[in-house]
Amino acid sequence: MNSHRIPKPDVSILAAICILLFCLEAAVLNYEHVYKATPDYSVRVLTRAMQSGDEETVTALVDDKAIAAGLFDGMASRGGGIDSLPVLQLAWEPLRDDFITDSSRLFHLTMQKEKDDADRAGAAENVRLRLQALGFPFPVSGWHYVSSRYAHKTDSSHAHMTVTLYNERLDRNLTCTIELTRTGPKQWRITGLADAPAFISEINDAWDQRLAAYNRPIQRQLDGLIKIRNVSASLVKGSNHQTFLRITYTPVFEGKPEEIREIRGVYELQRSGDHAVLYSGTLRLTPAASGKPHTSQFLLNPLIPSQYALMSRENLDDTRSQLRVTSVTRQDGTTLSLAEKLPN
Structure with a gap:
């Protein structure tokens, strides 16, 4: 009778199984105690909550009012030193408060899918009007999350993360760096933009490029009629504490000036x-x-914050001047005119 012996277990196999189980346990512990405590995980939870319309989770992970405040301050900083003069900050405070309130309302209405589209449209229009007062063409709607890079901590309670967003109206991906603050052992909250002026500049450049592309056919025709060269500007102090912005420019006609009835242009003084x-x-x-050469001048109004900031300057050394022809009306009544904004 043959006897059957139970083979001895292979020690190497047992060791491999133990190592595998140990690795799996370590991976689970690492996920639960390490990854879930990172800002990256909180952003992942946030994107899921936004996709599902979980307003409670989104509100817990996003300080929308702080983000709106950062955007406003970033736009104001581009407005000729508004952010650096206390009297101008005081003058703009009501607009800032309204912008934050309206932006927050639009943010929450966007999350509430059951709300009427008219409510969202009304809130978006209010935000657009606030932005118009700032003179900045910021697209209010049509934003979508695309991707994000790994966050890097700036200290134990704060981190930065670069996020890529897509805007429908600009038809372009834009990057911004968000700031996250630890609010619990396993939770981080978006509390603002790390560099709002850089994000705003990127939006402004994208807007200008999009509008220039839209206007290109008309622009070619205008260039065939007139070009503006040698544009410069200076501040001139007048009587009664008045200050004028004086510009000098040279028009060069490519066609016949006698065939033109009226020319309109937009002058910009840029930093x-x-x-x-x-x-x-x-x-x-x-x-x-x-x-x-021709000369024109504008009387600066001290009641307008950006113009008051100009009046406080000693010179225009760090600026550049740009004069663009925006429309030409011929003697026969036909008009070539550039669009001021992108079509809806």
Whole structure:
């Protein structure tokens, strides 16, 4: 009779199984106690909550009012030193409060899928009007999350993360760096933008490029009629404490000036570093002799914050001037005109 012996277990196999189980246990513990405590996990939870319309979770993970405040301050900083003069900060405070309130309302209405579209449209229009008062073409709607990079901690309670967003109207991906603050052992909350001016500049550049592309056919025709060269500006102090912004420019006509009835243009004084618009004004150009310098001037209003900031300057050394022809009306009544904004 043959005897059957139970084979001895292979020690190497048992060791491998034990190591595998140990690794699995370590992975679970690492996920529960390490990854779930990272800002990356909180952002992952946030994106899921936004997709499902979980307003409670989104509110816990996003300080929407702080983000709106950061955006407003970033836009105000591009407005000719508004952020640096206490009297201007005081003048803009009501608009800032309204912008934060309206932005927060729009944010929450966007999460509430059961709300009427008219409510969201009304809230979006209020935000648009606040942005218009700032003179900044910020697209209010049509934003979508695309991706994000791994967060890096700046200290034990704060972290930065670069996020890519897509905007429908601009048809472009844009990046911004969000700031996260630890609010619990396993929770981080988005509390603002780490560099709001950089994000705003990127939006502004994208908007300008999109609008320029839309206007290109008309722009070619305008360039075939007139070009503006040698644009410069200076501050002139007048009587009664008045200050004028004086600009000099040279129109060069490519066609026949006598065939033109009216020329309209937009002058912008920009900060050299980031091209922030410090002053903008419309003017009519006279169809006069080609190639001769012309001078125009604008009276600065101290009741307008951005113009008051200009009046406080000693010179315009760190600025550049730009004068663009926006429309030409011929003697026969036909008009070539650039669009001021993108179509809806």
